[in-house]
Amino acid sequence: MTAQNLQQMGTTAPLAASSPGGSIYDLGYRHYDGPRRGRSWAMWSLFVESFRSVWGFGRPMTAKAAPFILTGLYALPALFQLAFSSVISQEMTNGSGPQPELLAYHSYFSMFYFLVFFFCVAQAPELVCRDQRYRVLPLYFTRSLGRLEYALARLASLAAALFLVLMVPCVALFIGDILMKPDTFKAIGDELPKALPAFPANGLIALGLAAISLTVSSFSPRRAYSAIALVAYVLLAEAVPAAVFAIGQSSDWSWTDKLFLVMPISSLDGATNWFFGKALQPGRFTGSLTAEEYAIAALISVVLFTTVLLFRYRRVPA
Amino acid sequence: MASFVAFSEIVGITLRQLMGRRRTVWLLLLAALPVLLAVLFRAAGRTEIDSYSRIVFDTIAITILMPLVAILFGSGAFGAEIDDGTIVYLLAKPVPRWLVVLAKAISVMAVSIALAGGSTALAGAIELGPIGEDGLKAAAAQVLGVVVGSVCYASLFLAVSLFTRRALVIGVGYMLVWEGALSFMLPGIANLSIRQYALGAANAIYPLPVQESRLSSDTAFILAAVLVAVTLALAVWRLMRFELPGGSD
Secondary structure, eight states: OOOOHHHHHHHSTTTTTSSOOOTTTTOOOOOOSSSHHHHHHHHHHHHHHHHHHHTTTTTTTHHHHHHHHHHHHHHHHHHHHHHHHHHHHHHHHHOOSSSOOOOHHHHHHHHHHHHHHHHHHHHHHHHHHHHEEEEOOOHTTTTTOOOOHHHHHHHHHOOOOOOOHHHHHHHHHHHHHHHSSSSSHHHHHHHHHHHHHHHHHHHHHHHHHHHHHHHHHHOOSSSHHHHHHHHHHHHHHHHHHHHHHHTTTTTSSGGGGGGGGGOHHHHHHHHHHHTTTOOOOOOOSSSSSHHHHHHHHHHHHHHHHHHHHHHHHHHHHO | OOOOOOOOHHHHOOOOOOHSSSSHHHHHHHHHHHHHHHHHHHTTTOHHHHHHEEEEEEIIIIIIIIIHHHHHHHHHHHHHHHTTTHHHHHHSSOOOHHHHHHHHHHHHHHHHHHIIHHHHHHHHHHHHGGOOHHHHHHHHHHHHHHHHHHHHHHHHHHHHHHHOHHHHHHHHHHHIIIIIIHHHGGGGGGGHHHHHHHHHHTTTOOOOTTTTTSHHHHHHHHHHHHHHHHHHHHHHHHHHHHOTTTTTO
C-alpha cells in the first residue's frame, strides 16, 4: 500500500479528519470526544489513587490494618501526653516533685522512628510491586502518563502519606502544650514559632523516607523481596558506618565520621535538629558533623534516590 | 536405598533452586561485609576480642546477616515450589513426607550455615586468629552461635512457609519487632528468642562480651533443640495434610 493510499483512507474516513484518534485502522467505532485533560491530570489521578491505596481505601479491611495501626502507634505517646495534659500542667504549677519530661517536636521522630520505618516497609512495596508483578504497567503507559510521571506520582503519594503520619503527633503535642497553659491565646502565640519548623522538617523526613523506600522497592516485582531488601538496606546503612567509625576511633582515622552522612535515618534526624535550631544530642550523634551537614546530606539523598527511581522506571520492562 | 536416592535427589534440587538466583549474588555481598570489616579492623592495627565481638559479630553478623540469610532460604525452600506449583511433582512421588521435610531442612540449613557461618568463620579467622588460643576460641564460639541460630531460623521459617504464603513478611516482622524491639524491652522474652539461643550456645565455648546474653548454654541448647524438633514436626504434619493451592476451584 502506498503512502498516497494511506492518505486517501485517512481523508475519506468520516470521523478521522476531525478527531485526533488514530485513522489508519479506523474500524468505525465511536470516538471519544470528551475533554482530554492531559498529562498533569493523569498524574493527579494516579496520585489520588495511590494515596488511597497507601491507606488501604478501596481494598479489604486487612489492607487498612497495617497503615492505620502503625500511624496510631506512632501518635500514641503524643496522644497520651495530650490526654494527661491537665494533670501534667497541675504538677508543673505545683512545682513539687520531679518536673515531668515532656515530648518535644524536634526529638519525637528520633524516639519513635522505627514505627514510621515499618510503615514504609509495609506500604512502599504495595505501591510499586503489584504493577510489575501482574504486568499492568503498559496499561498506565498507553495513557498520556509517561514512565517518569508514573514514578513521580507514586513517590509524591507515599511522601504525602508519610507527611500525614509524621504530622499527627506534632499536632497532638501542639494542642497539648496549649492546653497546659492558663492563657490560651497567649499560649498559641508562644507555641506557634516553636512548632512551625515541624512542617519543613517532617516534609524532608517524608520525602527522604519515601524516596529511599520506593526506590529500593521498585527493583523487585515481589512485595516480600522488596520489603526484605528495604529492611536490609536501612539496617546496614545504619550499622556499617557506625561499625567503621568504632573501628577507626582508636587509630586516628579522621575520615570515618563522614560516613555518617549516608545513614538514612540518622541524617534525617540530624536534619530535623537543624530545622528546629537545636544542637545535636551528644548521646545519639558522635563525630564532628554538624546538623547543617546532615540536612544537606538528607537533601542530596532525596535527589539521588529520586534519580535512581526515575532511572529504574526509564527501563523497567513494561 | 530407594529413600536415600530420593533424599539426595531432593537435596540436590533444593540446593539448585536456592542458589541459582539473582538474590544469591546479593546475599554473597552481604556475607562479604563482616569479612571486609574484619580486614578493616586489621588495617587499623587492632586485634581485640572485645570490640570486634561487639561491633561486627553482635551488630552485623548475628543481628542482620544470619536472620536475613536463614529467613530467605528457609521460607524459599517450600515457598518457591508452592508459588510455581512444582510442589505437585514433589508430592506425587512415593516418598514419605517426613523425608521430604528432612531433605529440604538439611539443604536449607547447609546453605545458610555455609553463607552466614562461613562468613563469620572467615572474618573471625582474619581478626581473631592472631590473638592465639583465646582468639580462636572466641571465633569458634561465634561460629557456633551463628550455626545454632541459622538452624533455628531455617527450620522455623521452613514450617511457617507451609502454613502461609507470607512467610517472608512474617519473617521480617519477627526479626524487626520481636528480636529487635521487644526483646530489648521485655527481658522475659529471652526464652523465646532465637538470638538468645545463638548467644547462649556461643557461651559454651567462650563467654563472648556481647550485651544482653541472658541464657546459659545448656538452656540455650535444649530450647534450640526443642524449637527445631517442634517446627520440623509441625512441617511434616502440615505437609501430610497439604492441600494444593487453588485445588477447590
